[in-house]
Amino acid sequence: xxxxxxxxxxxxxxxxxxxxxxxxxxxxxxxxxxxxxxxxxxxxxxxxxxxxxxxxxxxxxxxxxxxxxxxxxxxxxxxxxxxxxxxxxxxxxxxxxxxxxxxxxxxxxxxxxxxxxxxxxxxxxxxxxxxxxxxxxxxxxxxxxxxxxxxxxxxxxxxxxxxxxxxxxxxxxxxxxxxxxxxxxxxxxxxxxxxxxxxxxxxxxxxxxxxxxxxxxxxxxxxxxxxxxxxxxxxxxxxxxxxxxxxxxx
Amino acid sequence: xxxxxxxxxxxxxxxxxxxxxxxxxxxxxxxxxxxxxxxxxxxxxxxxxxxxxxxxxxxxxxxxxxxxxxxxxxxxxxxxxxxxxxxxxxxxxxxxxxxxxxxxxxxxxxxxxxxxxxxxxxxxxxxxxxxxxxxxxxxxxxxxxxxxxxxxxxxxxxxxxxxxxxxxxxxxxxxxxxxxxxxxxxxxxxxxxxxxxxxxxxxxxxxxxxxxxxxxxxxxxxxxxxxxxxxxxxxxxxxxxxxxxxxxxxxxxxxxxxxxxxxxxxxxxxxxxxxxxxxxxxxxxxxxxx
Amino acid sequence: xxxxxxxxxxxxxxxxxxxxxxxxxxxxxxxxxxxxxxxxxxxxxxxxxxxxxxxxxxxxxxxxxxxxxxxxxxxxxxxxxxxxxxxxxxxxxxxxxxxxxxxxxxxxxxxxxxxxxxxxxxxxxxxxxxxxxxxxxxxxxxxxxxxxxxxxxxxxxxxxxxxxxxxxxxxxxxxxxxxxxxxxxxxxxxxxxxxxxxxxxxxxxxxxxxxxxxxxxxxxxxxxxxxxxxxxxxxxxxxxxxxxxxxxxxxxxxxxxxxxxxxxxxxxxxxxxxxxxxxxxxxxxxxxxxxxxxxxxxxxxxxxxxxxxxxxxxxxxxxxxxxxxxxxxxxxxxxxxxxx
Numbered sequence: 001x002x003x004x005x006x007x008x009x010x011x012x013x014x015x016x017x018x019x020x021x022x023x024x025x026x027x028x029x030x031x032x033x034x035x036x037x038x039x040x041x042x043x044x045x046x047x048x049x050x051x052x053x054x055x056x057x058x059x060x061x062x063x064x065x066x067x068x069x070x071x072x073x074x075x076x077x078x079x080x081x082x083x084x085x086x087x088x089x090x091x092x093x094x095x096x097x098x099x100x101x102x103x104x105x106x107x108x109x110x111x112x113x114x115x116x117x118x119x120x121x122x123x124x125x126x127x128x129x130x131x132x133x134x135x136x137x138x139x140x141x142x143x144x145x146x147x148x149x150x151x152x153x154x155x156x157x158x159x160x161x162x163x164x165x166x167x168x169x170x171x172x173x174x175x176x177x178x179x180x181x182x183x184x185x186x187x188x189x190x191x192x193x194x195x196x197x198x199x200x201x202x203x204x205x206x207x208x209x210x211x212x213x214x215x216x217x218x219x220x221x222x223x224x225x226x227x228x229x230x231x232x233x234x235x236x237x238x239x240x241x242x243x244x245x246x247x248x249x250x
Numbered sequence: 251x252x253x254x255x256x257x258x259x260x261x262x263x264x265x266x267x268x269x270x271x272x273x274x275x276x277x278x279x280x281x282x283x284x285x286x287x288x289x290x291x292x293x294x295x296x297x298x299x300x301x302x303x304x305x306x307x308x309x310x311x312x313x314x315x316x317x318x319x320x321x322x323x324x325x326x327x328x329x330x331x332x333x334x335x336x337x338x339x340x341x342x343x344x345x346x347x348x349x350x351x352x353x354x355x356x357x358x359x360x361x362x363x364x365x366x367x368x369x370x371x372x373x374x375x376x377x378x379x380x381x382x383x384x385x386x387x388x389x390x391x392x393x394x395x396x397x398x399x400x401x402x403x404x405x406x407x408x409x410x411x412x413x414x415x416x417x418x419x420x421x422x423x424x425x426x427x428x429x430x431x432x433x434x435x436x437x438x439x440x441x442x443x444x445x446x447x448x449x450x451x452x453x454x455x456x457x458x459x460x461x462x463x464x465x466x467x468x469x470x471x472x473x474x475x476x477x478x479x480x481x482x483x484x485x486x487x488x489x490x491x492x493x494x495x496x497x498x499x500x501x502x503x504x505x506x507x508x509x510x511x512x513x514x515x516x517x518x519x520x521x522x523x524x525x526x527x528x529x530x531x532x533x534x535x536x537x538x539x540x
Numbered sequence: 541x542x543x544x545x546x547x548x549x550x551x552x553x554x555x556x557x558x559x560x561x562x563x564x565x566x567x568x569x570x571x572x573x574x575x576x577x578x579x580x581x582x583x584x585x586x587x588x589x590x591x592x593x594x595x596x597x598x599x600x601x602x603x604x605x606x607x608x609x610x611x612x613x614x615x616x617x618x619x620x621x622x623x624x625x626x627x628x629x630x631x632x633x634x635x636x637x638x639x640x641x642x643x644x645x646x647x648x649x650x651x652x653x654x655x656x657x658x659x660x661x662x663x664x665x666x667x668x669x670x671x672x673x674x675x676x677x678x679x680x681x682x683x684x685x686x687x688x689x690x691x692x693x694x695x696x697x698x699x700x701x702x703x704x705x706x707x708x709x710x711x712x713x714x715x716x717x718x719x720x721x722x723x724x725x726x727x728x729x730x731x732x733x734x735x736x737x738x739x740x741x742x743x744x745x746x747x748x749x750x751x752x753x754x755x756x757x758x759x760x761x762x763x764x765x766x767x768x769x770x771x772x773x774x775x776x777x778x779x780x781x782x783x784x785x786x787x788x789x790x791x792x793x794x795x796x797x798x799x800x801x802x803x804x805x806x807x808x809x810x811x812x813x814x815x816x817x818x819x820x821x822x823x824x825x826x827x828x829x830x831x832x833x834x835x836x837x838x839x840x841x842x843x844x845x846x847x848x849x850x851x852x853x854x855x856x857x858x859x860x861x862x863x864x865x866x867x868x869x870x871x872x873x874x875x876x877x878x879x880x
Contacts, residue, residue, distance in 0.1 A: 053759065079761030091759075093752035104749045105760045107742040113762065119740040126742070166760055287667055289804075337855060344667050345613055346854045349811055352804045353850035360843035472800060476678040479671050516682035523675060524660045531663045 005064075006031045006170050006200050007052065012061035014047050021047040023224040024061070029170070034201045036211045039221035040244070045204045046088065048221065049174055052202075053085050054078045066169070084168030086159040088175045088204075092147050098158055099143040103130040105165030130165070137161040137191060153184035160191060170200040177207055189213060212236075251509070257388050259509050260502070265394045265463065267501025268401025271494055272456040273474060274481040275408060276449030278493040281482060282425040283445050286335065287344075289351040291453050292475025293358035296468075298323045298454025299461040300366045303373050312376035320454040327450025330354065331443050339442075355471070363468045373461035397459055405494055412490055421445060425489075477504070480523050486533025495534060555865055570725055574718045587717050588789075589833055593826045594728045595785045600809040600821030601735055602778030607807070608815030609739055610771045611751030612662070613670045615803050616677025619657065620650045620776040622798030623680060624783025629697035629793035630690070637788075638706045639714075646784045647777045653680075654776025655769070662768045665754075674800060681798040696794035700787050724785055731778055736818055738774065747771050808850050814860025823861050 007029040014022040022044040029035050037045050050056040052063055054075040062071045065081050079085075093101045103120065106129050107113055112120075120126060134140050137157040142150060147158065156176065163171055176192060177185045189210055195201070205211050211218065211232075218235040220228040228238045235241055251259070277291050298319045305315035334354075338347045375393040382389040412418040420441055424431045432438040456474075457466075464470065481500050485492025503522050507515030526534065555562055573590060576582045599621050606612040627649045631642050661672045684691045691697065703723070705712040714723050738744050749757045750764050757764050787793045796802060805828065813824020831849060835842035857863070 074758075075755075076758045076761050076763045079759060085759055087756075087759075091753065091756050093749055093756065095752050096748065100745065100748075104745060104757065107745065108760055108762050112742040113746050113767070115742045117737045117741055119737070120742045120745050121740065123742070162756075162760065281667075285667065287671060334851070334855065344670065345607070345807070345811070345815075346858070348613070348615065348667075348670060349804070349807060350851055350854045352808075353847045353854065355847075356801070356804075356850070357844045357847035360841060360847065364841060364844075472678075476675060476800070480675050483668065483671050483675060513686050514683070516679060516686065520675060520679035523672075527660050527664065527672065531665075532668065 004030050006033075006066055007202070008064040008067075009048070009052065010062045010064070012048070012051055012063065013059045014044075014051060014056060015059045020224055022051070022058075025221070025224070025226055027219055027226070027229070029200060029202055031169075032198060032200055033217055034203070034215050035217040035219065036203045036205055036215035037219045037221060038205065038208075038211055042223075043221040044224040045221055046174070047224075049085070049172055049204060053083065053172060079166065079168075082169035083172070084163040084166050084170070085172035086163050086174055086176060088178055090152070090155040090159060092155060092158060092162070094148040095146065097144050097146055098134060098139055098150065098154075098161075099130055101147055101158060102133050102161050102165050103127075105162050106130050106133070109166050133161045133165050136164070138187070153180055153187070156180065156184070156188065157191065164195075168199070170202065171195075173201060173203040173205075175204055175206060177205065177210055185210065254388050255509075257385075258390065259505055261390055261394065261398070263502035263505035264398045264498075265501075266505055267497045268398050269456055269460045269464070270474075270477055270481055270501050271401050271497035272404060272452055272459065274478040274485075274497055275405075275490065275493045276452040277478050278482045278485060278489065279421070279445055280449045282489065283421060283428065284339070284442050285344075285428075286339075286347050287351070287479075288446075288449070289348060289475065290330070290355045290358060291450070291478060292471035292473075293355040293362070294323050294327065294450045294453035295457040295460075295474050296466060296471040297326075297358055297362055298457030299373065299466045300362055300371075300457075301454070302458035302461055303366070303371055303466060306373050312373070315373075316455070316458050319458045320451040323454025323457075324447045324451030328443060328447040330450075331446040335446070336439070336442075359468060359471055366466075368468050370465050370467045371461075372465045373458070375462040393462060397463070400459065405490070409490055417441075417444075477519070480519060482533075484523055484526050484533055486530075486535035489535045492533060492535040574721055578718075584717075587721055589829065591717075591721050591724050591785075591789055593822075593829050594724045595782050595789060596806065596809060596825035596829055597822040598728055598731050598785070599779055599782035600806050600813070600825045601731060601818055602775045602782065603806050604810055604815055604818070604821050605735060605739070605747070605775045605778070606771055607810060608817065608820070609744065609751060610747040610768060611754075612768060612771065613667070614661075614673040614772075614775075615670045615800065615807065616657075616661075616673030616675070617775070617779055617806060618798055618800065618802035619673075619677040619680045620654055620779035621783040621786065621802065621806075622684070622793070622795075623653055624650050624780030625787035625793035625797045626684065626691060626697060626783075627780070628784040628787045629700045632700050632703070632787075633697060637701045637703050638711075639703050640705065640707065642703070642784065643781070646780050650780025650783070651773050651777040654773045658769045658772035658776070662765060662772055674803070677798065677803055678800055681795055681800070684795045684798055691795075694795055696792050696796075697787075698792050700791045700793065703788050720789065724789070727781065727785060731781065732818060732822075735778070739818065743767070743770075808853075810860070811850075812853050812860055814862030817862055820860055820862040827861060 005028045009025060009027040012022055012025045013020065025044070025048060037048065039045055047056065051058050054070070054073060058071065062069055064070065065078060065083060068081065070078050070081065093104065103126055107120065107126055110126065112123065112126065131140065131143060134143050137160050139154060139157055139161065142154060147155065150158065160176070173192070177188050180188060185207065192201070192214060203211070203214060215232060217230065218232050219226060220235060220241050222244055228235050228241045273291070273295055277288060280286055280288050301319040301322055302315040305318055306312055309315070334350065335347070338350055379393040379396050381392055383392050383395060412422060420431060420436055424438060424441060428438055477500060481493060481496035484499060485496030499522060500519055503519050504515060507518035511518065574587060577584060577587045603614065603617045606614050606617070624646045627646045628642055631637070631645060636642065657676045661669055661676060664672050685694055702713060702715045702720070704714060714720050746757070746762060746767050749762070750767060754764050783797060786797060809824035809828045810821060811824070812827050813822065814820030832842065832846060835845045839845060
C-alpha cells in the first residue's frame with residue numbers, strides 16, 4: 001500500500017438486488033490531490049461516494065482511509081478519521097441559523113459536545129471560529145438567517161462551510177455546483193480553488209469546465225466500472241472517453 | 251407440561267394469534283400506507299364488541315351482529331378520516347396525528363363506558379358453534395377452533411385481495427411510495443379513506459369475534475392495542491406477512507407465558523420484541539434504512 | 541379582528557421587553573400563593589392543584605427534552621414517571637423517606653431504566669420509536685399489575701409517608717401541605733434552571749441538530765446514537781423526579797402513573813403549551829390540569845370533553861399556547877424564542 005495515498009478503494013462492488021451499481025472498482029487518491037470522478041448519469045458515482053463515506057455497505061471490496069481499513073466502520077467514525085463531505089442535494093439543519101449550523105460542526109471538532117452546563121452562546125472561541133468560517137465562504141452577512149430562508153447558492157456555500165468546520169484532511173464534494181447559475185458557479189469554483197492545497201479533494205461533478213479547471217487527476221466511471229484514470233489531458237484525449245462521455249456532452 | 255395441556259395451550263395460542271392478526275392487520279395497513287399510527291384502533295375493537303353485544307341482545311342473532319358491527323365501526327372510521335384525519339396528512343406531522351387519534355380514543359372509551367357500563371360483559375357464542383369437539387386426544391371448544399379457521403381464511407382473502415386485485419396493487423404501490431401513486435393519476439385520498447375504513451372495520455370485526463372468549467371491559471382496548479402495536483413493530487412496515495408472523499409469535503408467546511410464568515407473561519412479549527429490535531431495528535420484514 | 545391581532549402583537553412585544561419583570565412577578569405570585577390560601581382568598585384545594593401543576597410541569601419539561609429538542613417522539617414517558625413513584629413508594633414505606641437518600645436513588649433507578657429501554661428504543665426512528673417506547677411503557681405497567689408482592693398489584697403501593705429532609709440530628713419533616721408546596725416549587729425551579737442550562741449548552745444544541753437532521757450530524761462525525769441515549773436518560777431521570785413528588789403528593793404509587801394514557805396526557809400538555817421551549821410545558825401543564833379539574837367537577841363526561849379539547853388544539857393551534865405569547869416566527873425573533 002502506497003504511503004502517500006489518503007484514500008484507497010480496492011475491488012469495490014455494490015449490488016442492489018440483482019443490479020450491479022458498482023463493479024470491482026479500485027481508486028487511489030494521493031494526499032493533496034484534487035481528483036475528479038466523472039461519468040454519465042447512473043455510472044455509479046454517487047454509489048461510490050456513499051460507499052467511501054460509509055452511508056452504504058459494499059457487497060465486496062475494501063475502503064482504506066489513511067491506510068486504515070474502514071470498510072466496516074460507521075459514517076461518524078470515518079468522519080472523525082478526517083473525511084468530510086458535502087451533499088448533492090443541500091443537506092443542512094434547515095430550522096437553525098447559518099451560524100448555528102456551522103457552530104454544530106465546530107463544537108464537535110472542539111470536543112465541546114459533551115459540555116452540559118455552559119451556554120454555547122457564551123463560548124467566545126466557538127463564536128469566533130464559526131463566524132470566521134461563515135466569512136470564509138462569503139456568508140458573513142447571513143449568519144443569523146434561518147437556513148431555510150437562504151438562497152440556494154448560499155445554502156450550497158454553507159454546505160462547504162459545514163464540511164470545512166470539521167477540519168477534514170480529505171473532502172468529498174458531491175456536485176458542488178449542481179443547480180447553480182453561471183455566476184454562482186464561478187463563485188463556487190473560486191471558493192473551492194481557495195481551499196488549502198494540503199486538503200485532499202475528491203469531486204463528483206457534471207460541469208466539464210469546472211472539472212477541468214479544478215482537477216489534476218480524473219477518473220471516469222461508466223456502468224459501474226472505471227474506463228479511464230489519469231491526468232486531465234490524457235483523459236480528454238482518450239478515444240473511449242470521447243466516444244461514450246465527452247461526445248455526449250458536447 | 252403434558253402433551254395434552256401443551257396441545258391445548260398451542261391451540262389457545264393460535265386463537266389469540268388469529269384474533270390479534272385481524273386486529274393488527276388493519277393497524278399495519280394504515281401504518282404502511284398512510285404512515286399514521288392509529289391509537290383509536292383499540293377503542294374501535296372494544297366498540298365493535300359492544301355494538302355486537304347490543305345487537306345480539308336485541309336480535310338474538312350472532313351472525314347478524316358479526317356483519318353489522320364491523321360496518322358501523324368502519325363507517326365511523328370513514329367519518330373520522332374524511333372530516334378530521336385528512337387535514338393532518340403530511341411529513342413531520344406524526345405527533346399531531348398520534349395525539350388526534352389519542353384524543354379520539356379517550357372520547358370513544360369514555361362514551362362506551364357511559365353507555366355500556368364498566369362491568370365485564372360477554373357475548374354468548376353462537377348456538378351453532380357451541381360445545382366441544384374431540385381432536386385426537388383432547389377436547390377443544392368448537393367456537394375457538396372456528397376463530398382459528400376464520401383468521402386463516404381472512405388472511406387468505408386479504409392476501410388474494412392485496413396480491414391479485416387492481417385496488418390491492420394500488421395499495422401495495424402506495425405502501426412503498428404514496429406520492430408516485432398519486433402521480434399516476436390515482437386518487438390516493440380515496441384509497442386512504444378506503445384503507446382506513448377497512449382497517450377500522452377489521453378492528454370492529456375482531457371485537458365481535460373475540461367477545462365470547464375474551465369478554466368486554468374498559469381497559470381491554472389498550473391491552474389489545476398494545477399487543478397489536480407490538481405485532482406491527484415486530485412484523486415491520488405495513489406488510490401482511492409481517493402482521494401474520496408477528497401475530498403468531500406474540501399470540502403464542504402470550505399464551506405460553508401466561509401458563510408458564512404467570513407473573514411475568516407480558517414481560518416475555520416485550521423481551522421478544524426487544525430481541526427482534528436488537529437484530530432488526532425496522533422489524534422482521536421492514537426495510538432497514540441505508 | 542385586525543385590532544385584536546394588533547393588541548395581541550402589542551402584548552407579545554410587551555412580554556418580550558419586560559421578560560425579567562414578568563418572571564419576577566410570577567415568582568412572587570408563586571411565593572405568596574400559600575398566603576392566599578391561608579387567608580381564605582383561595583380554597584385549600586387550590587394548593588393541591590398548584591402542587592399538581594408544578595409536578596406535571598417538571599414531567600412535561602422532561603419529555604420536552606426528548607420531544608421538543610431532540611425530536612424523539614416518546615409515547616412511553618410515563619414509564620419513568622411511574623417508576624420514580626414506585627421506587628419512592630417502596631423505599632419510603634420500607635426503608636426511609638429521607639429525601640437525601642430517596643432522591644438520589646430515584647434518579648439512579650429511573651436513569652438506569654431509561655438507559656436499558658433507550659438502548660433498544662433509540663436505534664429505531666420516527667414513528668417506529670413512538671411505538672417501541674409505547675410498548676416498553678406498557679411493559680412496566682403490566683409488570684406493576686402482575687408482580688403484586690412488590691408492587692401491590694392493581695391497588696398500587698399505598699401509605700406513602702410525608703418526606704423529610706434529614707442530616708444527622710437535624711431532621712426537617714415536610715409534613716404540611718404548605719411545606720410540600722414550597723418543596724415542590726423549589727424542585728421545579730431547580731429542574732427548570734438545570735434543564736435551561738442543558739438546552740443552551742453545546743450538548744443541547746447537538747440535540748437540536750439531531751432534531752433538524754440526524755444524518756447530517758453523523759456525517760460531521762457525531763455519534764448521534766449516544767446523544768439520543770443521553771437525552772433519553774436525562775429526560776427519564778427528570779420524569780422520575782416528578783414521579784417521586786407525585787407519590788408523596790398523592791401518598792400512593794399507582795399503576796395509572798405508568799399507564800399509556802398518562803404518557804398521552806403529558807404529550808398533550810406539550811402540544812397545548814408548545815414544545816421546544818421550557819415555558820411551554822409549564823403553560824401546558826397548568827392549562828390541562830386546571831381544565832381537567834374544572835371539567836371533572838362539573839360533568840361526568842369530562843374525559844370526552846378533554847378529548848374534544850385536545851382534538852381542537854391539534855386541529856387549530858399547531859404551535860401551542862406559547863405561540864400566542866410570541867411574535868410570529870421570523871429570523872430576527874427566533875433567537876428570542878430560545879431564551880424566553
